Structures are given as C-alpha cells and as structure tokens.
Amino acid sequence: MKVTRTAQKINMDNIVDISVDVHKDTLCFFFEIDGAEFSYTCSNRTTIIEKRLISYRDIALEHGRKGLRIICEPTGQFQNKLMRTARRLGFFTNYVNAESVAKFRVVESNDNNKTDKKDPRVINTLGKLNKVIRFRMIGEKYLMLRKLHKICDECDVAITSHRCRISKLLVELFCDYSFKKDFLYSNSGLALVAQYGCNPYRIVDDGYQIFCRKMRKAAPRIMSRTLERLWEDANSSVLNVLPPGYVQVLEQYLYDRLDDYFNVLERKEKITEQMVEILEKLRLDDPLIPPPTPHVISEKNLARLLAETGPLSDFANWRKLMRYAGLNLKTRQSGTYQGQNKISKKGRKLLRKVLQAIVLPLVKKGRLYGEFYHKKKDETKMPGNKAMTIVARHLLKKIFGWYRSGEAFDERRFFTCQSRYETMAKAA
Known part of the structure; x- marks a missing residue:
C-alpha cells in the first residue's frame, strides 16, 4: 500500500x-x-x-x-x-x-x-x-548539530590553512627538505620538530651520529634511509647561509604554527564527539534515522549529513531534498537547441560538500560505488567531477529511501529498482 x-x-x-x-x-x-x-x-x-x-x-x-x-x-x-x-x-x-x-x-x-x-x-x-x-523550524537538537557542523567545517578550513603556511615556512627554513607534506605529521616528522625544530643548521652542528641517536630515541621505528635523506637535505640547505637570528625567528614561528594546528585539530575532534552524542539523542526521538554501516557511512558522516539536511521527515519526497541540496537538474532548451543538464547549485553548499566527502572513499575499486563510478568514467568517458556528482545525487536519494523504509541496509537493493528486487526475492 x-x-x-x-x-x-x-x-x-x-x-x-x-x-x-x-x-x-x-x-x-x-x-x-x-x-x-x-x-x-x-x-x-x-x-x-x-x-x-x-x-x-x-x-x-x-x-x-x-x-x-x-x-x-x-x-x-x-x-x-x-x-x-x-x-x-x-x-x-x-x-x-x-x-x-x-x-x-x-x-x-x-x-x-x-x-x-x-x-x-x-x-x-x-x-x-x-x-x-x-x-523551517528544525528544533533545538538539529540547531545545535548544524551549528557544531559549521564550526567543524571552519576547523577544517583552518587546518588546511595552517598546513599550507607550515609548508611555506619549511621552504624558507629548510629549503632542500625533500619529503612530502604528510611526513612532518608522522612520528618521524614530529620527532624532527621536537629535537631540532626542522632547523637544518642545528642538525649539521650536532653531526650525523648524534643526529641519528637523538632521532632514534624520539622515533624508534624511523628507517635508516630516512635519516640519511634528512642528513643530506640538511647539509644541502645550510649552504644558503641564512643569518642565525633570522633562522631563530623562523624556527619559533614554526613551533607556534604547529601549536595552532594541533589545537584546532583537537577542537575538531571534540566537536565531532559532541555531534555524535547529539545524533544518539536524535535517534531516541526518530528511530528511522539509519544506523552507521561499515563501508557505507560512519556515525560521524551521518551526523554531518543530518546537520545540513535537518529532519528528513520534513521532505515529502526525494526530489524536494535534492532541491534543498542544490543537486536538482536545470535544463536549457529552445527550439532545436538542447543545452546540457547541470545541477542548479542553489541549495545548501555545505550539504554538497559533505556528500562529496562521504562518496570519495566509496568510489574506490571494490567499494560500494567502485563499479558504478568507474563504469561511468571508463566506458562513457565521463569527467570525474561529473561522475562524482552523479554518485552524490544517487547516495542522497538512497539515504532518503533508507530513512523512509526504516529497514536495515541491503546492498542487493541499493542498485536495484523495487519491482526487480521483489521479483528476485520471490525467485529466491
């Protein structure tokens, strides 16, 4: 019925x-x-x-x-x-x-x-x-969830900004530093910061043996070739001969930037925990809210999604939800002219950003949308950003149907229309 x-x-x-x-x-x-x-x-x-x-x-x-x-x-x-x-x-x-x-x-x-x-x-x-x-009047819990998500997004922007500034600062302080940007935030990179402040002049002054001893004590699992590469980078960098006072200013600024980075990272983690707690309370009021499902959506991402959509019960159908997200299609047609269909982008920008973050790991080969996404890219030669948008639209529609049904996640039903699924169920 x-x-x-x-x-x-x-x-x-x-x-x-x-x-x-x-x-x-x-x-x-x-x-x-x-x-x-x-x-x-x-x-x-x-x-x-x-x-x-x-x-x-x-x-x-x-x-x-x-x-x-x-x-x-x-x-x-x-x-x-x-x-x-x-x-x-x-x-x-x-x-x-x-x-x-x-x-x-x-x-x-x-x-x-x-x-x-x-x-x-x-x-x-x-x-x-x-x-x-x-x-819309979305209620106290959803208001709190939405505001916390806004703050969380601001933390993401701040984290990116801090990392960019730290990378730029390293180019000036440690000019021949040859590692990728993520190395600095690993155990080995943090040991380099703690022991030497990424200052190549201090590394060279200590000598290779003392440098290796200090680094192995701070990061016991650091590889020998990593130490050799850092030593070579330091010896190459000191040839630029920066004034000692200027190097000291750069080193202190690097410490300050890293402190700011880790403070924002810690704040984001606390906010995420608050959002998950609010989501658990929302489930008491609305048991239809889907549970976290491995390889589909986590509790954190579900909280982020609901923060932007508000109560899914407010939407009479999935098309209204799509318009709310700005993922509805707009067409341009006049006479014999037929323009391309594009998404309107008139809805909540942050909701579209969250959906893109959710589907990004799902389009890898072997994951939920792996075959769907790569078929669009490889067989139809569709640009990656357009294929990602199609996946985001499909996921939002499915989450809405998942919510309305109140049933457990069924991967067989996910890419199958209702009539065909019922036929397959009867045959089984």
Whole structure:
C-alpha cells in the first residue's frame, strides 16, 4: 500500500502579507489591505519589531483579517530577529529567493534600479503569486548539530590553512627538505620538530651520529634511509647561509604554527564527539534515522549529513531534498537547441560538500560505488567531477529511501529498482 502525505492548505485570503526588506540596522515594511498601502521603516531591534508587528496585526483585525504572514529575503543572520519574533507572536513566515527578487524587480518596474522602497513592493508581489520558500523550524537538537557542523567545517578550513603556511615556512627554513607534506605529521616528522625544530643548521652542528641517536630515541621505528635523506637535505640547505637570528625567528614561528594546528585539530575532534552524542539523542526521538554501516557511512558522516539536511521527515519526497541540496537538474532548451543538464547549485553548499566527502572513499575499486563510478568514467568517458556528482545525487536519494523504509541496509537493493528486487526475492 502506497501512503501519500497531503499538505494542509491555509486560506491565505484571510492573511495579510507583510513584506520586509531587511538590512543590518533597519527594516523596511510594506503591505496592502483593502486598497490602502502601508509602509514604514524601523530599527532592526527585537522590542521595536514586536511593537510594529502587533500594530500591523491590529490593523489586519480591523479590516476583518485573521493574521499576518511575514515575507523577506534571507540575509545572513540579520533576518533572524524578525522571523523569530513573528513566529513567537503566532504569525506565518516565509522567505523569497533573493535571485527571484532581483529578476522580478526588472519585470515589475521595467528598470534595474534598486531602492529600499522598491524591494518590499517586489517581495509583496512575489507573495501574492505564492512564489515563496518555507521557513523551517528544525528544533533545538538539529540547531545545535548544524551549528557544531559549521564550526567543524571552519576547523577544517583552518587546518588546511595552517598546513599550507607550515609548508611555506619549511621552504624558507629548510629549503632542500625533500619529503612530502604528510611526513612532518608522522612520528618521524614530529620527532624532527621536537629535537631540532626542522632547523637544518642545528642538525649539521650536532653531526650525523648524534643526529641519528637523538632521532632514534624520539622515533624508534624511523628507517635508516630516512635519516640519511634528512642528513643530506640538511647539509644541502645550510649552504644558503641564512643569518642565525633570522633562522631563530623562523624556527619559533614554526613551533607556534604547529601549536595552532594541533589545537584546532583537537577542537575538531571534540566537536565531532559532541555531534555524535547529539545524533544518539536524535535517534531516541526518530528511530528511522539509519544506523552507521561499515563501508557505507560512519556515525560521524551521518551526523554531518543530518546537520545540513535537518529532519528528513520534513521532505515529502526525494526530489524536494535534492532541491534543498542544490543537486536538482536545470535544463536549457529552445527550439532545436538542447543545452546540457547541470545541477542548479542553489541549495545548501555545505550539504554538497559533505556528500562529496562521504562518496570519495566509496568510489574506490571494490567499494560500494567502485563499479558504478568507474563504469561511468571508463566506458562513457565521463569527467570525474561529473561522475562524482552523479554518485552524490544517487547516495542522497538512497539515504532518503533508507530513512523512509526504516529497514536495515541491503546492498542487493541499493542498485536495484523495487519491482526487480521483489521479483528476485520471490525467485529466491
């Protein structure tokens, strides 16, 4: 039996649309009621917003209306006070797409001028046409999860930045250092930092025997050829003859950079643990959330994914989830011209980033998407980034179906349509 959810429709004839152009310090209101127009500008401050919305509710009640719907563009964080106050007072809330406002402004006024008086009118017209976006209230746990994931992503960016700066600093301090960038963060590399601060002049001053003894004591499993290579790199680097005071500054800066790197790394690990704890609490409220599955998705990645999607129960079907992620397809066709299908990239950028990180290990040969991915690349000569996008779309759709089914992961079902799977099950 197929169950279809039908959204409850609201009679908007009894609701007054209040369109708002949001700025950092001010709000520009506009609405129409029974042929009369009302516009007002006030400070973007919670107490003032509350008084203004209550006064507009009183006007709506005087004209026989039952409530208000607040419509605005998402502008970073500046619209939050308005929308939260509106929801607290019991009003409806919706967003309008900023791109739609910009394009419709030209349609409505036949020019591309932008003013604080014009934008609320354009937003009001879009509201009348019901070209609005739902304002989601995702609950405390999902809010915490989303914010922690944002901080975690900032840590990832900071980690990359620190590693790039450390690599650049090594080029200056240890100019003939010939190892790859990951070596410095291994046990042998960290021993080099602890004993010599990656300073080739200190290495050469100690001599080869003392250098080997110190390094073997700090990293017992270091290989002899690694020690020989480091010694050769150090002897080559000292030929540049940098001033001792300048070398000391570079060495101290390297220590500081590495401290910052490891502090951010530790912070990221703690945040990840918090996200996993919140996910465990979410499972108590929603047992349909899939469990971590080896070689498919880990607990950490599942927490990251749900941080960006919010409750999967909010989406009526997988197509709406795809639009939310910005992975829905857009087409360009006119007459005999047929353009390429591309993803819209209009949804949550961080959700797409998480999906790419999840599918990256899954496309290796022998893994879940190995055959699927390499068939696209090798047989159809598809570019790798396009094939990765197809895999990301497929995985998001499957995770949504996995959630809705509430069943355990079944790899046989993963790449098989429902009718064929049922036929195979009966035959078995």
